[in-house]
Amino acid sequence: MIEVKDLHKAFDGSPVLKGISTVFEKGKTNLIIGQSGSGKTVFMKCLLGLIIPDSGTICYEGQIYSQLTPEQQRDLRQEMGMVFQGSALFDSMTVEGNVMFPLEMFARQSRSEMQDRVEFVLRRVNLADAHKKYPAEISGGMQKRVAIARAIVMNPKYLFCDEPNSGLDPRTAILIDNLIQEITREYNITTVINTHDMNSVMEIGEKIVFLKDGIKEWEGTNRDIFRTDNEAVSNFVYSSELFKKVRQMYLEERD
Known part of the structure; x- marks a missing residue:
């Protein structure tokens, strides 16, 4: 589990992360979504220890990263696996x-x-x-x-994926999503995925954190996202006619 409390980060006086608090659960696929410039990449780099937050804490299984010695931080980073956007082979x-x-x-x-x-x-x-x-x-x-x-x-105890479906056809993207979810459950890993792929959100979004302008605007599951009345989330997720129809079908079935 990764627990984030009141995380702030600014560059040259311009705030990028504005007090984000959330929990990424073990054994689940945790997704970070949001428009470009929402702070997703900076947030993930903070989680990886690549960027030092200005304030707030990131806690890994009870260990506050900023309170660890350099050696302990190095050991913790070795418990992190990373899947890069372009595979980086x-x-x-x-x-x-x-x-x-x-x-x-x-x-x-x-x-x-x-x-x-x-x-x-x-x-x-x-x-x-x-x-x-x-x-x-x-x-x-x-x-x-x-x-x-x-x-x-x-x-690893923690698996981070940055746009794992980038450049893949829809069928292959689904296979990759399923593989990541299977591995997460099988090995009880805390998996955090940075994505723009709404198919991933609908398929494997067991926990979704939606960022807007550096703020956690909304969080919930892929089931919750169908029912939300948050306008910012709806405008982002249901920007296509296809997902609008899927949402309508889901709501009709619930009724």
Whole structure:
């Protein structure tokens, strides 16, 4: 679990985060949504320890990040897995080499133990036959699965995903969403996803935090979002006719 209390951050005197408080729950897919410029990226970078907030606290399983020693902060960051927007794979490394990289950098295991772990996570993301391929030789969806395998190879407590469906076709995006949700539940990870994808919101939004102009405007589940009377949320989520129809069908069924 990650608990955020009254988080503030400004750059050159301009506030970006304006007192955000929320809880990201373990074993659930927690989504951060909002328009460009709402503060989503800065918020996630604060959660990752890449940006230091001006005030407020971020608490990981009872540990307040700002009160930890540099060594403790480093150890905590090693418990975080990250899936980047563009996958961020090393082109010169094979799939196996990309997934092995965090283990070689940080793990205290024998080579055979690391090899076993790599093979396990590649099987988990359905890439058992892709070990020796290079990123340029596989599809965008497969690259994303490699990125997920690399993010979980260290068995993290926290998984962060920045626009994991960026550049993917709708069918592949659904597969990636389902994979992330399955892994979150299977390993009881606290997963935080930064997304613009409304399909992701509807499908796997077990906890949704909607930011607007650096403020937490709304939070709830993907079921709650159908019923909300918050105008800012409705204008953002139901900007397309398709989602307006889906919402109307849901409300009619409830009646």
